[in-house]
Amino acid sequence: MSLRLRLFLTYSLAVIVTLSLAALGSTILLRGYADRLALESLQDTARPISVQIVSLVRGGTTVTELVENLQEQADTNQVTIFFVGRTGSVLRQIAPADQGPISVAQGSFPQGITQATTGEFVADSGEAFLYAAYPLGQAPQQLIKAQQLVVAIPQPKIGAIVSGLIRPFFWAGIIALAGSLILALLLARSVSRPVKEVILAADTIAGGDYKYRIKSREPGDIGNLARSFDRMADKVEAYQLKLQHFVADISHELKSPLTAIQGFSQALIDGTAADDTTRNKAALVINNESRRLRHQIDELLDLSRLQSGQFQMQFSKCDMTEILQQSIDLLSIAAADKSITMKLTAESGLWIQGDAERLEQVFNNLLDNAVKNSPSFSEVRIEARNTDKKIITSVIDEGPGIHPDHLERVFDRFYQINGLRTGVGLGLAISKEIVLAHQGSIEAKSKPGTGAEFLVSLPGIDPP
Known part of the structure; x- marks a missing residue:
């Protein structure tokens, strides 16, 4: 079942239930409304009768005339008139x-009522009646025991009321239902259309078109x-682009040592390397390139x-x-070959909770890049300090620097900085992941021609 059909059926069911509840509520309200109207009409009829009784008491008319008049009003208004005694018994009807x-x-x-009152009672036959009662005060001699006058009418039957309204109610309900169903159809379409657009976009992107976007303006x-x-699609496209670049980069990186290994091994096979010196050179190249390839795979x-x-x-x-001193010692030979001085400036009590071997790998990468990109007879500075319980370590070189366009991408896998600085391969990408695993951060700062600074921030702890 489609979303659009499910929404339409849901709206339709809600409309039908609402109309049914409205009809039931209207019936209940009509019952009370009908009773109020009937009582008001009954009071309008009973008041003149009570006035006539009072006039009889004052001698304005005879009992015979009163009875005849009351019988005429009972026939005309379809009411039953009771004269009720002190104990509530009917004396005359x-x-x-x-x-x-x-x-x-x-x-x-x-x-014993002292003022007009209304109510309802049920006759022995089971029929319900509404009544209005009035105190008589001083009654005539012929009705000496009568204390109150009661005028009663049958309680309006709700069935009769509803039957009179069922036709207009029916057509009003049909019109409301039709209008509601049309509205439900439009609402279902308005909801399902954007969902269909999302489905179409998902299928399109899954088919390889990573540039497809919905560009919805729906609120x-x-x-x-x-x-x-759309934001997810942007990231998918970016990741796909990175994957393509990664495949291209890894292919290029692995192709160089494989080409060298294949070339020199072929020289050994076909006899091109005829003398011992050439064969030894070929074997050395194969060994070195194999180690390089193994290192890249690792x-x-x-x-x-x-x-x-x-x-x-x-x-x-x-x-x-x-940790910093161990990394400096490891890179000291490479620095000495270029007459580069490495200077460590560190505060005392710089302790962290971490993996010493992996952190040494981070600073090995940073110092190796600094030495490679620094000119001869220059200086590489390593500075470490405690700032707000953060151990901040800076590795600063005097090399050609990094252009601002490249700063955000120096930690990408195999990202190559052409021109001023050498390619950084996987070293910085691995360094970044190690630092992140220690709940820290790493960033690069530089301007072309002024050297580069790499800052590593790690959570500090109290010295043991």
Whole structure:
């Protein structure tokens, strides 16, 4: 079942239930409204009768005339008139000629009332009646026991009321239902259309068109969904582009040593390397390029494990100054070959919780890049300090620097900086993942011609 059909059916069901509840509520309200109207009409009829009784008490008319007049009003207004005694018993009843008297149980009417009152009672036959009662005060001698006058009418039957309204209600309901279903159809279409656009975009991108975007202007959650999808598509396109570049870069990086290995091994096979010197040179090249290839593969595996969270760090309390000094000692020979001085300036008590071996790998990479990109007879400075419980370490060289356009990408895999600085391969990418695994950060600062500065920030701990 499609989303559009499900929405339409849901809206339709909600409309039908709402109309049914409205009809039920209207019926209940009509019952109370009908009773109020009936009581108001009953009071309008009963008041003149009570006035006539008062006039009889004052001698304005005879009992015979009163009874005849009351019988006429009972027939005309279709009401039943009761004269009720002190105990609530019916002393006399005047009923419409076409209805006959009503059998009423004793106690159905109120006793000792001092003002007009209304209510309802049920006759012995089970029929419900509404009544209006008035106190008589001083009654005539013929009705000496009568204390109150009660005028009653049958309670309006809700069925009769509804039957009179069922036709207009029916057509009003049909019109409302038709209009609601049309509105439901439009709403279902308005909701399903953006969802279909998202589905189309997903299928298109899955088919390889990574540039497809929805570009929705819909408000609300549906619009937010489409815009979130576009942002996801942007990232998918960026990752796909990175993957393409990565495949191209890894192919290039691995192709160079493989080409050398293949060429020199072929020379050994076909006899081109005829003398011992040539054969030894070929074997040395094959050995060196094999190590280079192995090193690149190991770096790729390390980077993959780091980025997937599968690499296990061995955390312990580490002295940052000691880690830096070990990296300096390791790169001292390469620095000496270029007459480069490495100067360490570190505060005391610089301790962190981390993997010393992996952190040494980070600073080995940074110092190796600094030495490679620094001119001869220059200086590489390593500065470490504690700032707000953060151990900030800077590696500063005097090389050609990095152009601002390249700063954000120096930590990408195999990103090559052509011209001023040498390519950095996987070293900085691995360094970044190691630092992130230590809950730290790494960044590069530079201006062309002024050298480069790499800053590593790691959480510090109290010295042991």
